[in-house]
Amino acid sequence: MRLGLILGEAGNGLRRNVSMVISVILVTFISLTFVGAAILLQMQIGQMKGYWYDRAQVAVYMCTDVDTTGNCSQAEATEAQIDAVRAQLDSGTLAPYIEKYEFETHDQAFQNFQTQFSDSPIAGFVTPETLNESFRVNLVDPNEADVLIESLSGSAGVQNVEDQRGYLDQIFSVLNAASATAIGIAVLMLVAAVLLIATTIRLSAFSRRRELGIMRLVGASNRFIQTPFVLEGVFASFIGSLLAGAAIVGIVQFFVQGILVQTLQTTTTLVGLGDALTVVPILIVVGALLAAASASVAISRYLKV
Amino acid sequence: MFPVELAAVTIRYERAGMPPLEIIADYDLRLGPSAMHCLAGRSGSGKTSILRVAAGLVRPTSGEVTWGGLALSALRDDAITELRSTHVGYLDQGGVLVGGLTALENALLPAVPGRRVRALEERARDLLDRLGVGARAAHRPDQLSVGERQRVALARALLLEPPVLMIDEPTASLDRETADGVIALLDGLAADGISVLVASHDEHLIDAAQTRTNLA
Numbered sequence: 001m002r003l004g005l006i007l008g009e010a011g012n013g014l015r016r017n018v019s020m021v022i023s024v025i026l027v028t029f030i031s032l033t034f035v036g037a038a039i040l041l042q043m044q045i046g047q048m049k050g051y052w053y054d055r056a057q058v059a060v061y062m063c064t065d066v067d068t069t070g071n072c073s074q075a076e077a078t079e080a081q082i083d084a085v086r087a088q089l090d091s092g093t094l095a096p097y098i099e100k101y102e103f104e105t106h107d108q109a110f111q112n113f114q115t116q117f118s119d120s121p122i123a124g125f126v127t128p129e130t131l132n133e134s135f136r137v138n139l140v141d142p143n144e145a146d147v148l149i150e151s152l153s154g155s156a157g158v159q160n161v162e163d164q165r166g167y168l169d170q171i172f173s174v175l176n177a178a179s180a181t182a183i184g185i186a187v188l189m190l191v192a193a194v195l196l197i198a199t200t201i202r203l204s205a206f207s208r209r210r211e212l213g214i215m216r217l218v219g220a221s222n223r224f225i226q227t228p229f230v231l232e233g234v235f236a237s238f239i240g241s242l243l244a245g246a247a248i249v250g251i252v253q254f255f256v257q258g259i260l261v262q263t264l265q266t267t268t269t270l271v272g273l274g275d276a277l278t279v280v281p282i283l284i285v286v287g288a289l290l291a292a293a294s295a296s297v298a299i300s301r302y303l304k305v
Numbered sequence: 306m307f308p309v310e311l312a313a314v315t316i317r318y319e320r321a322g323m324p325p326l327e328i329i330a331d332y333d334l335r336l337g338p339s340a341m342h343c344l345a346g347r348s349g350s351g352k353t354s355i356l357r358v359a360a361g362l363v364r365p366t367s368g369e370v371t372w373g374g375l376a377l378s379a380l381r382d383d384a385i386t387e388l389r390s391t392h393v394g395y396l397d398q399g400g401v402l403v404g405g406l407t408a409l410e411n412a413l414l415p416a417v418p419g420r421r422v423r424a425l426e427e428r429a430r431d432l433l434d435r436l437g438v439g440a441r442a443a444h445r446p447d448q449l450s451v452g453e454r455q456r457v458a459l460a461r462a463l464l465l466e467p468p469v470l471m472i473d474e475p476t477a478s479l480d481r482e483t484a485d486g487v488i489a490l491l492d493g494l495a496a497d498g499i500s501v502l503v504a505s506h507d508e509h510l511i512d513a514a515q516t517r518t519n520l521a
Contacts, residue, residue: 005417008405012405210401211401211403211404213397213401214401214402214403214414215403215414216362216386217362217389217390217395217397218390218414218415218417218418218461219386219387219389219390219391219415219418219419220386220417220418221383221386221387221418222382222383222386224418
């Protein structure tokens with residue numbers, strides 16, 4: 001009869017305050033979805049860094065005959081100048097930092113350009129001569145790009161030395177900002193969820209105050225009396241966290257792996273179903289713990305009064 | 306032997322923006338076995354407050370409540386609750402029952418915390434019979450009259466054979482004949498050795514008690 005009483009009381013409470021319970025479910029659902037989105041964004045950043053950071057190269061662009069920036073004066077970099085840069089890359093100063101490098105000629109650059117921008121109208125306007133020849137350098141430690149930039153920027157015939165990780169950092173800062181926004185919204189919503197759960201529980205306890213009085217009279221301990229209310233709160237938040245989990249899986253499956261993959265034309269570094277499925281239990285646990293804590297505090301303070 | 310003693314008990318309620326409401330000050334009471342004491346007074350005179358303090362449900366503003374020599378002020382809420390469940394049968398006004406349970410299940414509620422429901426089922430039925438509501442054992446509270454509910458609540462209060470019974474307005478919603486029946490029942494319980502503390506404005510009940518406290 002004990003367990004039956006506890007569950008029965010919890011069930012009663014949920015039935016009597018349906019609209020409040022629905023509010024709790026919705027607020028928990030939204031807040032945990034934002035929490036899940038923030039976690040996914042962080043996972044995404046981690047994956048991208050892991051994949052791209054090491055592939056990012058330092059590009060040493062040689063002058064073309066239309067360049068006026070850097071050390072260029074509208075003159076194509078000479079063979080000697082190219083060899084000089086190559087010698088620097090092979091030298092004792094720079095070689096230890098370099099894992100490998102390649103030289104990309106006008107024609108190779110043109111080929112790559114055509115492949116990348118095949119859908120774009122620009123492809124029709126570009127000729128091999130307008131695309132810089134370049135050394136593509138993979139560093140042992142991509143963090144040491146500055147060494148190369150400093151050594152080669154001033155060399156004759158060099159238009160520009162670029163650390164491609166700069167592009168990535170821009171993307172990462174956008175993702176980090178989005179992540180921070182999601183967390184900010186999530187925190188606000190979680191506060192709302194906690195307060196809503198506390199209010200719902202107190203309302204539930206108030207509407208059953210006479211039965212609570214009886215239970216106290218017959219010797220039920222505080223924990224016996226409080227447990228149904230905590231269960232009510234945890235149950236409602238559990239539904240909300242399941243919905244949030246489904247939303248996160250849905251977002252990953254249909255938006256990220258569906259739409260985004262088509263738009264960005266890359267599958268390698270976007271978060272997938274596996275990542276979504278690791279987030280779901282986190283949401284459930286966070287939801288349950290917050291609900292249990294909120295309900296516990298609410299009911300014990302109510303009963304003390 | 307489980308005497309209930311109130312020593313210099315003062316009950317005062319603080320009210321925001323108004324002078325405090327004093328129910329009673331420096332009140333002494335000694336309730337021994339085989340005795341019925343009545344807290345007499347009209348509605349609002351503070352009978353329920355004193356009863357609740359005596360039952361350990363509310364702490365007095367000052368003074369001491371002692372059960373069987375044990376001072377309640379030294380005990381935590383859970384400890385008082387446990388002691389009350391086995392030693393004090395308490396009935397609040399109106400005989401409130403738990404809605405979703407039958408009369409028998411309601412009467413068996415005190416057995417739940419100690420997991421003694423099966424062991425005490427026979428006794429519960431027996432009590433309901435003696436109180437005249439045995440035939441209603443399977444009915445839910447909304448199917449019972451006020452008088453029947455009160456008697457089921459009395460059965461609940463008596464289930465664990467407490468040495469002390471505290472009842473708030475046991476005859477309040479009853480007709481004269483039923484009320485007198487309840488009074489006779491309480492008399493019988495007192496004669497059996499139980500200490501009965503009752504709060505009431507019913508003149509028959511006030512007269513039936515051995516001792517009484519007259520509240521304004």
